[in-house]
């Protein structure tokens with residue numbers, strides 16, 4: 001057979017495979033039994049299923065309405081008629097979280113992650129994930145976060161000076177986009193704390209190759225970017241077709257790779273140098289090792305007592321650089337922006353918090369001092385409960401399963417089930433934000449911002465399987481957020497400095513604030529959607545009397 005014959009045969013085989021997969025996917029919900037009679041809304045569109053509203057509206061409100069109408073175990077259609085399970089049943093959620101190898105990231109999410117960030121901790125699954133997590137865990141321990149606190153405080157001062165300069169230039173009070181300043185600050189922080197890398201993002205005259213690559217990845221917001229990975233995950237040969245969006249991602253990833261490799265090589269060399277000097281007794285190892293997460297990770301990975309089969313390759317270490325950048329940057333800035341928003345809507349809370357912060361007689365608090373402030377703790381908890389930046393987490397069943405339920409549900413034929421049968425391949429969303437603000441769990445005032453609730457919580461919250469504070473904000477189980485301890489201290493350091501320095505008001509009516517529906521929920525202004533994400537605040541300097 002000549003080459004054109006081979007190509008025609010390959011093309012025909014791919015086409016038959018594609019048609020077979022498509023037919024299976026489209027017809028499966030009608031024939032395969034498990035979810036057929038689980039309650040839920042009718043399919044709204046073949047391509048988008050019921051999820052178009054999820055991309056444009058408030059996903060948590062939409063899910064809350066579905067649960068109210070159809071019950072605590074429901075199913076609705078995702079892209080291309082695919083079933084998606086949604087349940088607020090705590091026993092089921094706990095089951096999904098603790099069986100993380102059976103409920104992995106969906107194939108299309110992994111495809112996208114691999115194109116954007118390579119194969120770091122967010123991407124890894126199964127044994128590879130366990131291995132990476134084991135080596136990374138020590139770098140995120142409480143002792144390390146204590147070391148990083150001075151970076152958080154110093155960068156909070158930089159942002160205070162930046163806004164102070166804006167007030168001098170614009171006159172007081174002034175409208176600022178708080179999200180922009182916070183986003184640049186958390187990028188500076190993860191640069192320094194993560195890799196001892198200087199972004200200097202608040203400096204308008206400075207360009208930075210790594211942050212440009214990062215911006216390219218996150219400006220990739222076209223609707224196509226949702227559909228394409230799904231199509232490729234369903235029909236892998238489509239991945240071979242050139243695609244402008246993917247090309248931009250790959251170029252940006254190449255920059256991340258080059259800079260990441262350079263950082264890994266430099267840090268490895270300095271760890272080796274420090275360890276050699278230490279052996280000669282001339283230099284204390286702590287003087288040379290640095291305190292950034294990447295150095296700690298490299299140290300842990302080079303430890304002589306680490307079993308060889310656990311040790312990560314340089315490639316595995318490298319991909320943690322963009323992973324930390326992505327996971328630790330917009331999440332923390334959005335959470336802090338939502339906190340300032342909440343404080344504008346509760347002036348008495350803002351005043352009371354400021355009073356407590358001034359009780360600490362220093363501008364440069366340590367981690368222990370920040371953690372000694374109970375109202376600050378309550379404000380941070382309440383913000384992360386009500387404004388969890390990651391509203392839901394998508395998973396896909398790797399095998400058929402019987403999921404335990406704390407409460408039975410009735411199917412559309414009137415049959416009662418005390419377990420939920422799930423087929424291999426089924427998609428589901430873990431309801432992180434919805435459970436954080438469930439009235440059944442938190443009480444009738446669950447949708448209100450009330451830091452005082454943390455002084456006396458209802459007993460029902462203890463069943464929530466979150467890694468921190470009975471919340472699902474940082475998820476739970478083996479795939480919970482590795483960086484949550486660092487985020488908490490970082491948010492406290494930012495709030496400590498900013499709330500002591502400025503008074504905040506919302507610059508638009510509160511009903512104008514919307515949430516952008518992406519992985520991280522960032523604020524937008526409904527009548528200014530063209531400006532992208534923002535949190536417009538009126539700020540004035542606080543005069544201490």
Ligand code: HEM
Nearest residue numbers: 121327328331332335390393473474475479481482483487
């Ligand atoms: C307010 C701030 C943050 C929030 C709300 C947050 C939330 C989350 C959530 C919900 C997950 C689970 C995702 C899923 O399974 O679908 C996660 C995972 C992760 N987070 Fe965070 N995160 C925050 C800050 C950070 C920081 C500061 C870092 C690192 C410097 C970080 C690193 C990670 C990593 C590496 C994972 C993957 C863990 C794994 O799969 O083993 N996060 N985060």
